[in-house]
Amino acid sequence: xxxxxxxxxxxxxxxxxxxxxxxxxxxxxxxxxxxxxxxxxxxxxxxxxxxxxxxxxxxxxxxxxxxxxxxxxxxxxxxxxxxxxxxxxxxxxxxxxxxxxxxxxxxxxxx
Amino acid sequence: xxxxxxxxxxxxxxxxxxxxxxxxxxxxxxxxxxxxxxxxxxxxxxxxxxxxxxxxxxxxxxxxxxxxxxxxxxxxxxxxxxxxxxxxxxxxxxxxxxxxxxxxxxxxxxxx
Numbered sequence: 001x002x003x004x005x006x007x008x009x010x011x012x013x014x015x016x017x018x019x020x021x022x023x024x025x026x027x028x029x030x031x032x033x034x035x036x037x038x039x040x041x042x043x044x045x046x047x048x049x050x051x052x053x054x055x056x057x058x059x060x061x062x063x064x065x066x067x068x069x070x071x072x073x074x075x076x077x078x079x080x081x082x083x084x085x086x087x088x089x090x091x092x093x094x095x096x097x098x099x100x101x102x103x104x105x106x107x108x109x110x111x
Numbered sequence: 112x113x114x115x116x117x118x119x120x121x122x123x124x125x126x127x128x129x130x131x132x133x134x135x136x137x138x139x140x141x142x143x144x145x146x147x148x149x150x151x152x153x154x155x156x157x158x159x160x161x162x163x164x165x166x167x168x169x170x171x172x173x174x175x176x177x178x179x180x181x182x183x184x185x186x187x188x189x190x191x192x193x194x195x196x197x198x199x200x201x202x203x204x205x206x207x208x209x210x211x212x213x214x215x216x217x218x219x220x221x222x223x
Contacts, residue, residue, distance in 0.1 A: 001170075032210075034211045034212070036212075036214075042216065043115075043201070043214040043215060043216045043217060044154075044201065044203075044212075044214040045214070046211040046212070046213075049211060089153065089154065097142075097207075099144070099156070099212070101146075101153050101154040102153060103151065103152065103153035104153050104154075
């Protein structure tokens with residue numbers, strides 16, 4: 001079945017820095033890739049998504065890049081703030097509507 | 112915004128006891144899911160449902176049952192709880208294929 005891998009597993013940066021979170025998947029039939037953010041002790045919340053017919057999507061300080069050929073996604077967060085500290089999850093939905101999550105990337109932004 | 116509520120939020124159970132985790136969503140979503148979250152494993156799918164009366168096995172269904180008596184409610188049942196089932200459990204709901212999930216706030220279960 002589908003496998004979703006995220007790297008790095010953790011990041012510590014100073015406020016204002018940019019970060020890059022990488023995600024790869026194995027099932028070429030996956031068509032939809034939402035990302036979620038989980039603040040400490042909280043629920044996962046949707047932050048950005050991309051479909052397999054797109055290459056790039058941007059919302060505020062988030063940019064999501066998608067390479068269908070290499071089955072790779074990258075989430076770029078600019079001008080990080082302490083409020084960005086959270087676990088970020090990549091996910092992939094295949095054509096059978098099965099959803100697979102990566103193990104998450106723990107981001108700590110120091111003031 | 113989608114509202115998914117879970118109960119109980121915290122539970123301590125004894126080994127061999129029965130535990131029921133409940134989930135309610137008010138957005139008329141067809142699909143509902145139960146995940147567990149453990150350090151180093153991310154989110155793992157236990158059971159899911161496409162609508163009232165339907166339940167499907169996810170990736171780690173052993174030791175768990177699910178029940179979807181209505182569009183709004185989806186329960187996860189541990190008939191004989193074991194310490195290995197100590198975890199944080201998340202319920203989520205979503206519309207048809209290719210849509211985002213809306214998560215509950217989680218239920219922390221400790222089995223002693």
